[in-house]
Amino acid sequence: MDYKIKSRIWIESKYGVFLGEGRIKLLKAIAKTGSLSKAASTLGMSYKKAWNLLDSMNKSTQKPLVITTTGGKGGGGANLTKHGQHIIETFDKINQKCWEFLDNELKKISL
């Protein structure tokens, strides 16, 4: 029989969960849409939930991940900082390496 091994990773600080799959999806959606409310809507998530996730991430990081602007021509928006982009890339890289590691482990065993 053929088996596949799957995993889910998340990162915690003393304040609780910092990063996980859903939070990374939110950051990516913010990068794509340039707006927290649009990002939330893309993910089928309430604005409040998205705001809370972002707020929770901010508690666990010293550098901001997202810069929000209010008012102005476009009615305000949200954009990833360079650090936010770095965080996404770092999380994705570890996730990818974890999958490769586990695929390799699966090859070594018999189930």
Place this chain on the structure above:
Amino acid sequence: MDYKIKSRIWIESKYGVFLGEGRIKLLKAIAKTGSLSKAASTLGMSYKKAWNLLDSMNKSTQKPLVITTTGGKGGGGANLTKHGQHIIETFDKINQKCWEFLDNELKKISL
């Protein structure tokens, strides 16, 4: 800030999930209690749920994980097979190795 990286792994076959944390806990509880109903009760799980989990595991394995006996002196029971024991050890080992791998990856990055 100090971060911890956590993970959850599971193994799937073409029939769906084969092994995960909950299923391994159930197998361990069966090994400990010698009974499916006692194992379920230890885990605060209904007998039906435990039975379904075991049934689902059996669909994804060619060798039985548990041998059940009915009636007799002790009123029947459930015992892990050698293969069931092997499956627990294998899963736990991969899980442990995955944690070590991720801890090590975390050391290499800045968040």
